[in-house]
Amino acid sequence: MSTEPRPPRIMVLSCPELSDPGRETARRHERMVDAVTEFCPHVEVVEPGVCAFGARGPARYFGGETALAARIIAALADLGVQARAGVADGLFAALLAARCHDGRGAGPVKLIPPGQTARFLAAHPVTALAAGGPGAGGLAASGLGPGGLGELAGLLKRLGLGTLGDFAALPARDVASRFGDTGERAHRLAQGLDSRPLAARPPPADLSVAQRFDPPEPRAEPVVFAARALAGRLHEGLSARGLTCVRVQVTAAWADGRQSSRLWRHDGLLSATAVADRVRWQLDAWRPAPQGGDDENTQGGIALLRLAPDQVIRAAGPQLALWGETVVSDRVARAAMRVQAMLGHEAVLRPVLGGGRNVTDQVTPVPFGEKEEPRLPADPPWPGRVPGAVPGLVFPAARAAEVTDHDGRVVTVSGRCAVSAAPVRLAVRGDPPRRVTGWAGPWPLAERWWDPAAARRRARFQLATDDGRAWLAVVQDGRWLVEAGYW
Amino acid sequence: MTAGQPRSFATSAAPGQGTGTGTEPTPGLAATLPVLPALRGLLPRGALARGSVVAVAEFGLLCLALAAAASADGAWCGIAGIPEAGVLAAAAFGLDAGRTLLVPEPGPSWPQVVASLLDGCELVLLRPPAPAPGQVRRRLEATLRRGRGVLVVAGDWPGAQLRLRVVSQRWTGLGDGHGRLRACRAEVTADGRGEAAMTRASWLWLPAEDGGVATVGPPDLPAGRPGTGPALRAVSAG
Numbered sequence: 001m002s003t004e005p006r007p008p009r010i011m012v013l014s015c016p017e018l019s020d021p022g023r024e025t026a027r028r029h030e031r032m033v034d035a036v037t038e039f040c041p042h043v044e045v046v047e048p049g050v051c052a053f054g055a056r057g058p059a060r061y062f063g064g065e066t067a068l069a070a071r072i073i074a075a076l077a078d079l080g081v082q083a084r085a086g087v088a089d090g091l092f093a094a095l096l097a098a099r100c101h102d103g104r105g106a107g108p109v110k111l112i113p114p115g116q117t118a119r120f121l122a123a124h125p126v127t128a129l130a131a132g133g134p135g136a137g138g139l140a141a142s143g144l145g146p147g148g149l150g151e152l153a154g155l156l157k158r159l160g161l162g163t164l165g166d167f168a169a170l171p172a173r174d175v176a177s178r179f180g181d182t183g184e185r186a187h188r189l190a191q192g193l194d195s196r197p198l199a200a201r202p203p204p205a206d207l208s209v210a211q212r213f214d215p216p217e218p219r220a221e222p223v224v225f226a227a228r229a230l231a232g233r234l235h236e237g238l239s240a241r242g243l244t245c246v247r248v249q250v251t252a253a254w255a256d257g258r259q260s261s262r263l264w265r266h267d268g269l270l271s272a273t274a275v276a277d278r279v280r281w282q283l284d285a286w287r288p289a290p291q292g293g294d295d296e297n298t299q300g301g302i303a304l305l306r307l308a309p310d311q312v313i314r315a316a317g318p319q320l321a322l323w324g325e326t327v328v329s330d331r332v333a334r335a336a337m338r339v340q341a342m343l344g345h346e347a348v349l350r351p352v353l354g355g356g357r358n359v360t361d362q363v364t365p366v367p368f369g370e371k372e373e374p375r376l377p378a379d380p381p382w383p384g385r386v387p388g389a390v391p392g393l394v395f396p397a398a399r400a401a402e403v404t405d406h407d408g409r410v411v412t413v414s415g416r417c418a419v420s421a422a423p424v425r426l427a428v429r430g431d432p433p434r435r436v437t438g439w440a441g442p443w444p445l446a447e448r449w450w451d452p453a454a455a456r457r458r459a460r461f462q463l464a465t466d467d468g469r470a471w472l473a474v475v476q477d478g479r480w481l482v483e484a485g486y487w
Numbered sequence: 488m489t490a491g492q493p494r495s496f497a498t499s500a501a502p503g504q505g506t507g508t509g510t511e512p513t514p515g516l517a518a519t520l521p522v523l524p525a526l527r528g529l530l531p532r533g534a535l536a537r538g539s540v541v542a543v544a545e546f547g548l549l550c551l552a553l554a555a556a557a558s559a560d561g562a563w564c565g566i567a568g569i570p571e572a573g574v575l576a577a578a579a580f581g582l583d584a585g586r587t588l589l590v591p592e593p594g595p596s597w598p599q600v601v602a603s604l605l606d607g608c609e610l611v612l613l614r615p616p617a618p619a620p621g622q623v624r625r626r627l628e629a630t631l632r633r634g635r636g637v638l639v640v641a642g643d644w645p646g647a648q649l650r651l652r653v654v655s656q657r658w659t660g661l662g663d664g665h666g667r668l669r670a671c672r673a674e675v676t677a678d679g680r681g682e683a684a685m686t687r688a689s690w691l692w693l694p695a696e697d698g699g700v701a702t703v704g705p706p707d708l709p710a711g712r713p714g715t716g717p718a719l720r721a722v723s724a725g
Contacts, residue, residue: 335607
């Protein structure tokens with residue numbers, strides 16, 4: 001059956017630590033794939049933490065498969081990712097090669113010489129095919145769903161076929177008639193043939209568009225006009241490939257070398273005019289304040305404008321309720337983005353209510369346009385909250401204070417939450433001291449006591465003062481802080 | 488001045504309604520933003536007139552309470568220059584956090600920031616980082632009238648149509664080493680220009696024990712306060 005003229009040489013890189021799908025891992029994973037793409041543009045991600053590519057060309061360029069693998073592993077190590085490589089004729093064997101020396105402390109590269117793949121495979125137990133075992137995901141990606149493979153492997157074992165070699169030795173025709181389609185493809189794999197050719201991901205073509213202004217353009221209007229045409233080209237380039245982008249990066253460079261670069265939410269929803277609007281806001285924001293005199297000459301005008309798509313994704317139709325549950329009207333979005341253009345992405349926030357034991361934890365500010373998720377979920381009960389009213393002022397940074405007793409000594413709280421004396425005077429730094437007319441507490445809170453780095457013990461008090469206000473005061477590490485004000 | 492300004496986006500069906508310049512007594516739905524029931528007595532129309540500036544002497548629960556009903560009613564609310572704004576307390580008043588934009592540090596170009604916010608939000612709560620020169624104030628007021636929003640300023644704003652102030656307040660529920668803050672009784676006064684010229688005063692639970700805002704009933708009023716009676720009568724008449 002081996003009709004393939006020359007089996008492909010496949011290199012598989014396996015990073016077991018990245019196999020966990022999570023947001024942080026996803027980001028590292030993306031970086032890993034990018035790093036591998038530096039060596040070989042056509043990379044297929046087989047499963048999280050595992051990618052494969054045809055090794056023949058790059059190996060020739062980098063001086064051999066071992067040298068290539070070593071360079072990639074070194075590059076990944078720079079990213080803090082430990083990787084192993086396997087090279088063989090065919091994806092399945094390469095996957096097994098990348099994994100088979102997992103526990104043995106051998107070098108990070110396993111090379112199966114050309115033509116030796118069938119022999120390498122023959123020694124593996126048939127369970128290598130099984131779902132749940134090593135390579136299950138790889139098999140799923142290589143055209144064999146994990147479903148049925150476990151059964152097949154079990155069946156083969158009961159039939160006395162212990163290794164892939166035994167299985168591969170069966171005549172293909174008999175395998176097909178006895179085990180059906182799944183069996184036939186598993187048989188091809190066991191022989192070291194791929195069930196399908198590698199579907200490489202095309203190189204991420206540079207879809208960014210740019211325009212140079214020579215001589216540099218001192219006025220914003222022509223630049224915005226050019227931006228509209230550029231955005232049109234950007235959209236054409238993306239849609240021709242059936243792609244869209246989550247964000248678009250607008251970079252403007254001035255003749256004097258300064259640069260302004262901002263990411264704008266796009267989500268495939270912005271028209272060319274809307275992109276041009278964002279360019280205008282960005283340029284407006286960079287114009288010096290009116291009282292600063294005319295800086296047009298010192299700025300020297302704009303020399304380059306570049307629009308680059310960020311996070312290119314497959315265009316799957318417009319999304320609804322883009323901003324979360326509340327639909328943001330265009331008017332609000334425009335206003336918010338204009339302020340973002342002036343002050344930066346992080347300057348316009350939307351409060352998201354969540355959970356937590358401290359007043360500062362319960363509201364998470366999220367930059368406008370980003371996904372809204374509270375730091376701490378609101379759902380679980382949060383015992384240990386300070387009871388009673390909710391403060392109208394929550395100081396972003398707690399204010400230093402001093403709480404003293406009748407004799408002018410600082411009030412202290414012992415490890416058993418005994419208060420040394422009734423607080424009589426509250427002096428918040430920057431304010432004149434106030435007389436305390438009522439107090440309650442302490443409400444102790446030991447947070448993250450299991451983590452020495454993040455652990456903190458605090459005792460919280462509510463203090464009412466003679467001016468009619470009330471304060472949320474905290475003793476932490478023997479110091480008094482005021483976290484919130486009730487008025 | 489009212490005749491020539493039928494606004495294309497005035498959605499109310501009421502014909503010939505005022506344009507909300509702050510001087511016409513004609514109330515109209517589209518000309519105002521709602522406020523919490525307990526605050527109605529303090530405002531000349533029982534609501535916030537669009538296009539007007541309301542100055543509150545200092546930032547606090549009163550500012551948040553003023554914004555709450557409009558936000559609950561569907562308006563977007565911007566909060567600029569107040570990094571310590573307690574969104575949780577405001578949410579207890581009824582503010583919809585999902586329709587709130589925070590610009591904690593508007594910086595030196597705050598007038599532009601506020602003007603931009605007013606384009607998108609019907610109510611902007613502002614504490615100017617620096618005293619506003621007259622020219623800046625007038626320009627913002629013009630933007631305000633065009634966009635028909637309401638600017639609630641925490642601090643001084645000489646041209647404000649309405650000025651609110653918490654004259655006194657006292658928390659209940661706190662003992663000497665026991666209890667917890669339950670509710671705060673606050674005396675709030677309002678005065679201003681034009682129709683708001685008469686000083687109004689009101690005793691409010693700010694906040695009430697349930698986290699909202701309520702009028703203080705006669706049994707809870709502090710005894711022996713001169714002027715309490717007449718002030719309350721003015722509220723019920725307005």
